[in-house]
Amino acid sequence: MDDNLRREIILENYKEPYNRGLIDDENYSKINSRSDSCIDNLDFEMMINNDIISDIRFDGEACAISTSAASILIKELVGKKVDDALQILNNYKNMINEKSYDKELLGELIVYDEIYKQPNRKNCALLPSNAIDKLIGRLKK
Amino acid sequence: MNREDFPMLKSNIVYFDNGATTLKPQCVIDVMNKYYLEHTSNIHRGDYDASIITNKLYDNTRNIIGSFINADPDCCVFTSGSTMSLNMVVFGYMKKHLKAGDEVLLNKSEHASNILPWIKLSEEIGIIIKYVPLNSDYSLTIDNIKKCVTEKTKVISLAHISNVVGDVRDIETIGEFCSQNNIIFNVDGAQSVPHIMVDFKESNIDFLSFSAHKMCGPTGVGVLVGKRNLLENMDPILYGGGMNNYFEEDNSYELKSIPTRLEAGTPPIAGVIGMGEAIKYLDKIGMDKIHQYEKQLKQYFLDKVKDISNLIIYNKDSDSGIVSFNIDGVFAQDLAIYLNHYNIYVRAGNHCTKMLKDDIGINNTVRASFYFYNNYEDVDRLVEALKNSRDIFKIIL
Structure with a gap:
C-alpha cells in the first residue's frame, strides 16, 4: 500500500474515530483495556443481538495506532456474525504477529501490515483487538 | 560536563x-566488574582475601553515604531502592506506631511509591490520608501544608523534588515545622539526592529514601536513612540470614542491631559497591x-x-x-x-x-x-x- 494513503487512513481514524464516546447503557458489556508496555488506556462497550455484533463503542486516551485501530476494527466488525467477527480478529492478530493471514479478510485493517517493523507498536495495534476479543468471549459464555 | x-x-x-x-560512568562499571572478576565473595564471616576486600568496600559505602548526606553511617540501611525504602517506612514503622484516625499528609503529585503503601495502610489500620492542595503552578508550599495540619496529623510524607512538576520543596522549613509539632517527616529523595545537596540532619528529616540507579549507580540498590531511635523501633519487612543473633526451638530469637537487622539475606553486593563509587563520583563533581x-x-x-x-x-x-x-x-x-x-x-x-x-x-x-x-x-x-x-x-x- 502507498505510504501516503496508509497514513491518511490511519490519521483520519485517529483524528475522527468511528463510534468514539461511550453510551453507558446496561445492555452493553464493558471492558477497560490498558497495556503494560505503554500508556494506551481505552474503554470498550459492545452489544450482541441474535448472534450479530450490533454495536461497539470506545473511548479513552491512546496513541495514533491504538486509537485508529480501534476505529477501523469497529467499522469492520459491527454488523458481522460473532463467528465471522472472531475470524476477522484472529486474522488481524496473525498479521500483527507476523503469522500467515488472509489479505481478503482485512479490509482497511491492511494499513497495519507493516507494523511489525516497529515491534514496540505491536501492542498498540493489538490493544483494541484483544479487548474486543475478550468482550466477545465474555458474551458468548 | x-x-x-x-x-x-x-x-x-x-x-x-x-x-x-x-x-553509568565507566568508574562505576569498573568497580562492579572488578567485584565479579576479581573478588567475588559474600559479605561477613569470610576469612579469605577476596572476602576481606569485598567487606571493606561494602562497609565503606555506608561511610560514603553518611558523609554525602550528613547522616550517621549506621543509620543508612541498604535496600533495593526508594520503593522498598518507602514500603519499609510504612509497613515496618508506621503500621506499628500509627492508629486508626491518625492523619498522614500527602499530595497528588507524589510518585505511586509514596501513595499506594499509605492507601494500603489505610485499608489495614484505618489511618486517614489527606492530600495537601497544590498551588496554581502545581507546586507544594509550606503554607498549604500548614493549612491541612490538625492535632491528628502524625506524618508529612513528600518528595523533596516531585518527578513530573520538578518543584523543589522547602524541606528545611517543613522539617523544622514537623520537629516543632511532633510530626514525622518522611522524605522521598529519589529525584533530589541525585541532583541537589541534601542534608539529612540539618533538614530535620526522620526518614529519607533514595535509589542508586537515578544517581549514576546500578539498579536494584538504594538506601533508607532514618533517625536512630526510629530505625531501632522499626520492624524488619524481611527475616532471614544475616540479620539475627540466634533463634531457638522454643521460638525465641534475637535480632542484630541496626542497620543489619533491616537487611536480611545476601544484599546486592556489587550494587552496593557500585553505589558507593557513584556517590564518590558525584561528590567530586559537586x-x-x-x-x-x-x-x-x-x-x-x-x-x-x-x-x-x-x-x-x-x-x-x-x-x-x-x-x-x-x-x-x-x-x-x-x-x-x-x-x-x-x-x-x-x-x-x-x-x-x-x-x-x-x-x-x-x-x-x-x-x-x-x-x-x-x-x-x-x-x-x-x-x-x-x-x-x-x-x-x-x-x-
Whole structure:
C-alpha cells in the first residue's frame, strides 16, 4: 500500500474515530483495556443481538495506532456474525504477529501490515483487538 | 560536563530520561566488574582475601553515604531502592506506631511509591490520608501544608523534588515545622539526592529514601536513612540470614542491631559497591555545581522554545532540571516515539503520578529530565525536533 494513503487512513481514524464516546447503557458489556508496555488506556462497550455484533463503542486516551485501530476494527466488525467477527480478529492478530493471514479478510485493517517493523507498536495495534476479543468471549459464555 | 566518562554517550543519543534512570560512568562499571572478576565473595564471616576486600568496600559505602548526606553511617540501611525504602517506612514503622484516625499528609503529585503503601495502610489500620492542595503552578508550599495540619496529623510524607512538576520543596522549613509539632517527616529523595545537596540532619528529616540507579549507580540498590531511635523501633519487612543473633526451638530469637537487622539475606553486593563509587563520583563533581548546571540547561531550553506556539509546558517555573510538556493535539507517547526517531530519549506517560491529572487536567505528558552530562547541543537537538513536529505523523506512521 502507498505510504501516503496508509497514513491518511490511519490519521483520519485517529483524528475522527468511528463510534468514539461511550453510551453507558446496561445492555452493553464493558471492558477497560490498558497495556503494560505503554500508556494506551481505552474503554470498550459492545452489544450482541441474535448472534450479530450490533454495536461497539470506545473511548479513552491512546496513541495514533491504538486509537485508529480501534476505529477501523469497529467499522469492520459491527454488523458481522460473532463467528465471522472472531475470524476477522484472529486474522488481524496473525498479521500483527507476523503469522500467515488472509489479505481478503482485512479490509482497511491492511494499513497495519507493516507494523511489525516497529515491534514496540505491536501492542498498540493489538490493544483494541484483544479487548474486543475478550468482550466477545465474555458474551458468548 | 564529564561526558567522556559515560560509554553510552559515545553513540549518537540524547539521553533525557534521567528522571527514570541515569547512565553509568565507566568508574562505576569498573568497580562492579572488578567485584565479579576479581573478588567475588559474600559479605561477613569470610576469612579469605577476596572476602576481606569485598567487606571493606561494602562497609565503606555506608561511610560514603553518611558523609554525602550528613547522616550517621549506621543509620543508612541498604535496600533495593526508594520503593522498598518507602514500603519499609510504612509497613515496618508506621503500621506499628500509627492508629486508626491518625492523619498522614500527602499530595497528588507524589510518585505511586509514596501513595499506594499509605492507601494500603489505610485499608489495614484505618489511618486517614489527606492530600495537601497544590498551588496554581502545581507546586507544594509550606503554607498549604500548614493549612491541612490538625492535632491528628502524625506524618508529612513528600518528595523533596516531585518527578513530573520538578518543584523543589522547602524541606528545611517543613522539617523544622514537623520537629516543632511532633510530626514525622518522611522524605522521598529519589529525584533530589541525585541532583541537589541534601542534608539529612540539618533538614530535620526522620526518614529519607533514595535509589542508586537515578544517581549514576546500578539498579536494584538504594538506601533508607532514618533517625536512630526510629530505625531501632522499626520492624524488619524481611527475616532471614544475616540479620539475627540466634533463634531457638522454643521460638525465641534475637535480632542484630541496626542497620543489619533491616537487611536480611545476601544484599546486592556489587550494587552496593557500585553505589558507593557513584556517590564518590558525584561528590567530586559537586552537587551545587550539578544543580546549577541543570537549571541553566532548563532555562536555555525554555528560552529556545518560546516561539513554538503548539508546545505546552506545564512546569516552567520549577527549580530543577525536569521539563514536562505536550505538543497540542499529539498524544504524549506519539511524541516520544517521534523524538526517538532523532535518537532523543524521553519518557511519555503519567510518570507514576496517576493522581496529578486531578490538578493538572491531563493524564499524560512527555518528560525531559536533564543531568550534568547533558549539554547545550542536546537541548538544541530536542528544540529542533520540537520545531519540526508538524511532520510528526509522516515520521511515526
